[in-house]
Amino acid sequence: MKSTRRDFLKLSGCLTIGFSIGGISPEHFSPLINELPESIKRYPNINSWIEVLANGHVRIFTGKAELGQGIRTAIAQVAAEELDLEMDNVEVMLAETERTPNEGYTVGSGSIEQSAMAVRFASAAARMKLTELASKKLNVPVEEIIITNGKVYANNGGNSLTFADLLEGKQISGNVPPTVALKPRQKYKLVGKAVPRDDIKAMVRAEHVYVQDLRFPGMVHARVIRPPSYGAALKKFDEQYVKKRVPALLKTVRNGNFLAVIAADEHDAIRAQKSMAFSAVWSSPKMITDSEKNIKEFIKKQPSQPERVHETGKLSVESFTHTAQYYKPYIIHGSIGPSCSVALWDKEKLHVWTHTQGVYPLREAIAGLLRIPEENIHVKGIPGSGCYGHNGADDVSADAALIAMQFPGRHVRVQWSREEEHAWEPYGSAMIMEAAATLDGAGKIINWKYDLWSDTHSTRPGGKAENLLAARYIENPLTSGDKGYSGGAVRNSQPYYTIPNQQINSNFFKGPLRVSALRSLGAYANIFAVESFMDELAEKAGKDPFEFRLMHLDDERAKAVVIKLREMTKDQQTSPGTGLGIAFSRYKNSAAYCAVAALVETSPDLRLIKMWSAIDAGEVINIDGIKNQTEGGMIQSASWTIKEQVKFDGKRITSADWGTYPIFRFIETPEVEVEVLNRPDEEALGAGEAAQGPASAAIVNAIYKANGKRVRDLPVM
Amino acid sequence: MPGYQLKINGKSFTVDVASDTPLLWVLRDHLNLVGTKYGCGIASCGACTVHMNGTAVKSCMLPVSGLANAEITTIEGLSENGDHPVQLAWEEVDVAQCGYCQAGQIMTASALLKKNPKPTEQEIVKTMHGNICRCGAYHRIREAVKLASTKI
Numbered sequence: 001m002k003s004t005r006r007d008f009l010k011l012s013g014c015l016t017i018g019f020s021i022g023g024i025s026p027e028h029f030s031p032l033i034n035e036l037p038e039s040i041k042r043y044p045n046i047n048s049w050i051e052v053l054a055n056g057h058v059r060i061f062t063g064k065a066e067l068g069q070g071i072r073t074a075i076a077q078v079a080a081e082e083l084d085l086e087m088d089n090v091e092v093m094l095a096e097t098e099r100t101p102n103e104g105y106t107v108g109s110g111s112i113e114q115s116a117m118a119v120r121f122a123s124a125a126a127r128m129k130l131t132e133l134a135s136k137k138l139n140v141p142v143e144e145i146i147i148t149n150g151k152v153y154a155n156n157g158g159n160s161l162t163f164a165d166l167l168e169g170k171q172i173s174g175n176v177p178p179t180v181a182l183k184p185r186q187k188y189k190l191v192g193k194a195v196p197r198d199d200i201k202a203m204v205r206a207e208h209v210y211v212q213d214l215r216f217p218g219m220v221h222a223r224v225i226r227p228p229s230y231g232a233a234l235k236k237f238d239e240q241y242v243k244k245r246v247p248a249l250l251k252t253v254r255n256g257n258f259l260a261v262i263a264a265d266e267h268d269a270i271r272a273q274k275s276m277a278f279s280a281v282w283s284s285p286k287m288i289t290d291s292e293k294n295i296k297e298f299i300k301k302q303p304s305q306p307e308r309v310h311e312t313g314k315l316s317v318e319s320f321t322h323t324a325q326y327y328k329p330y331i332i333h334g335s336i337g338p339s340c341s342v343a344l345w346d347k348e349k350l351h352v353w354t355h356t357q358g359v360y361p362l363r364e365a366i367a368g369l370l371r372i373p374e375e376n377i378h379v380k381g382i383p384g385s386g387c388y389g390h391n392g393a394d395d396v397s398a399d400a401a402l403i404a405m406q407f408p409g410r411h412v413r414v415q416w417s418r419e420e421e422h423a424w425e426p427y428g429s430a431m432i433m434e435a436a437a438t439l440d441g442a443g444k445i446i447n448w449k450y451d452l453w454s455d456t457h458s459t460r461p462g463g464k465a466e467n468l469l470a471a472r473y474i475e476n477p478l479t480s481g482d483k484g485y486s487g488g489a490v491r492n493s494q495p496y497y498t499i500p501n502q503q504i505n506s507n508f509f510k511g512p513l514r515v516s517a518l519r520s521l522g523a524y525a526n527i528f529a530v531e532s533f534m535d536e537l538a539e540k541a542g543k544d545p546f547e548f549r550l551m552h553l554d555d556e557r558a559k560a561v562v563i564k565l566r567e568m569t570k571d572q573q574t575s576p577g578t579g580l581g582i583a584f585s586r587y588k589n590s591a592a593y594c595a596v597a598a599l600v601e602t603s604p605d606l607r608l609i610k611m612w613s614a615i616d617a618g619e620v621i622n623i624d625g626i627k628n629q630t631e632g633g634m635i636q637s638a639s640w641t642i643k644e645q646v647k648f649d650g651k652r653i654t655s656a657d658w659g660t661y662p663i664f665r666f667i668e669t670p671e672v673e674v675e676v677l678n679r680p681d682e683e684a685l686g687a688g689e690a691a692q693g694p695a696s697a698a699i700v701n702a703i704y705k706a707n708g709k710r711v712r713d714l715p716v717m
Numbered sequence: 718m719p720g721y722q723l724k725i726n727g728k729s730f731t732v733d734v735a736s737d738t739p740l741l742w743v744l745r746d747h748l749n750l751v752g753t754k755y756g757c758g759i760a761s762c763g764a765c766t767v768h769m770n771g772t773a774v775k776s777c778m779l780p781v782s783g784l785a786n787a788e789i790t791t792i793e794g795l796s797e798n799g800d801h802p803v804q805l806a807w808e809e810v811d812v813a814q815c816g817y818c819q820a821g822q823i824m825t826a827s828a829l830l831k832k833n834p835k836p837t838e839q840e841i842v843k844t845m846h847g848n849i850c851r852c853g854a855y856h857r858i859r860e861a862v863k864l865a866s867t868k869i
Contacts, residue, residue, distance in 0.1 A: 206753075
């Protein structure tokens, strides 16, 4: 980490140089008025995004978190491109309250679309200002100023200046104008390339700092004693027993049903946690249903008022020629590194180091939990283990904050155990999807009805303290009457196909398990169902699966990825016992286009041999970033689809480790091949979630081709 | 508490910890070698893999009391300048996404290549079985191990 708090304090009173937009002649503007990115509208000043350092290098501020998606590199690429800097001369500072723009949560594959585009505009505006300043300083017209590799000079020769020389200790200020001229794409040297990620160099040398690795002088280790089941009440515990077993116990923190131990040494904290758990007596409330095996029946028994998500034409409900029901179980995020956070209450301010996806919403939620003003809380984002959505990151930060307030002046580190992460994180909801359709004589779909049942797909804190796990266990517990973000359930519930009569309905249920956002939200289950059903309909219509999809698609970019996938797989032979399946979706029906094929063998055992993907994420910023996300997304989705479901016994979660909740290992991993369709003139779109849905349907469609068995309930095994 | 003599990355250390303290916590909390990661604590994920006398072992279940004559190598000590062929291959293939499991993956792979510089695909898969990756970077790990094997 190149920046420190001290740097920030030094800088917060920094001088800025303001410019008038009128100072540049109109011919330097792009002829078009740009629609500025939302993040720029909220933070229009260039210096919210860019700081020129004393050595002429540039520091970029993003309100997004690095989740392993490589956003730091993509943002640096965009900035270096617009400012004509070397990659080495750009550093990216990740989300931190008071320091970086508030860009909400790092979710929904939105970091490229929001943050990288904001940085692009801010960098272009900064370049404009630097050019103007150089023109004055060198006494030549702006047209004659050249910026290359961080050097600024007049095209008639002479000495070059750095950005810092130009600014003389000040910073660039002024709003980003909608007329700012972006660099023409033909001149790109970095954008679109597979620029290697700097953080990978650090990772392979153990120099990369994860939140789990933070160490501070005098830091202590705390552990929370989890109840045996959701909502259990703490009846008693025996601190003397724990002290006898672990004399190094520094403090026991109890707040209602929230119980924690602190020790100077991490292993002592773990031992104290075990002893305390042994000594504690809890009530034993039952869950509202007693096993994952009964979830489908449970869901259907819940009273529900269906919401109409979408309607086109007039549905003829009597004429369905084909119907099917699909099911997706509860799935974990399963970060390899359990959640971790460090907090320090210095008696004036609470500092929190966290791998949250949203530092500002977390700050607001912690303020509500502790009942202290937000201004008294400073939250700094530090990369953690990949989270794939809302895992325990916010919860562990709340744990650390609660404990740190009881242990002032010392950094308190809370590290969740594997069991805590498995059993207490908010899962991706179980879902039921029912589809019905009518084919006409030509094999075209004329009627489409789709009903889904789902719990919420976001209980992120979003400023709400009651969504933090600890909030339910403290003395005056905070409970949520809010059912969360139900919008996530219907993501991709509407097929991207042209069908004249459609009706989509959504039913909400409150399930037995804690749930929130998991990579792609409801899109994974909806695309699994829609694309399985499309395959079933293709067979009924007597059409080839590629052809059947193409005849229902109007969007040329959608067709292009399906056609590309057909080319990629055309030489793939299938022998008896093997099958090739495909699926397509446009993520959110408005973001990246992705077609996936899977080749499986079903005899003697199920084996996923290979997966292919053709993806169009608009303008490519980092091609390797898109490939890596798509390859990894397919493999992760294959693991969800084939192996994964959270199990419970009516009292507690029984999927508590990698033995009871197995995921893909090396031996199960297929070969993967990804082709990226670059669209330099289209908007750059996030690619981190586009493969999750189509990968699942491609696999079950391949299984059907191989053995004639249609898998409608996940997981496959 | 007794003092335990440890040899880690070629250097000798004495640590005063309880006898059942796993090596992982000694590395991370007493020696500030935080490159070795905690993942599960029951040797089922591989994030904490180190070398003991050249063999890949999971440090989260290895009590410090049993390491008297062992030579331990962690990711920090794998090479002097971070240029072990496995590290270079990892960089060349751009393996990592979040990277959390990667130190463990690299330690398992480097131990394999030390014993068997030209492993077959099956040998790679079998050896790497104990290391899991949730980002799904397995195919790139496999490619990087193969690439490293051409340079050892």
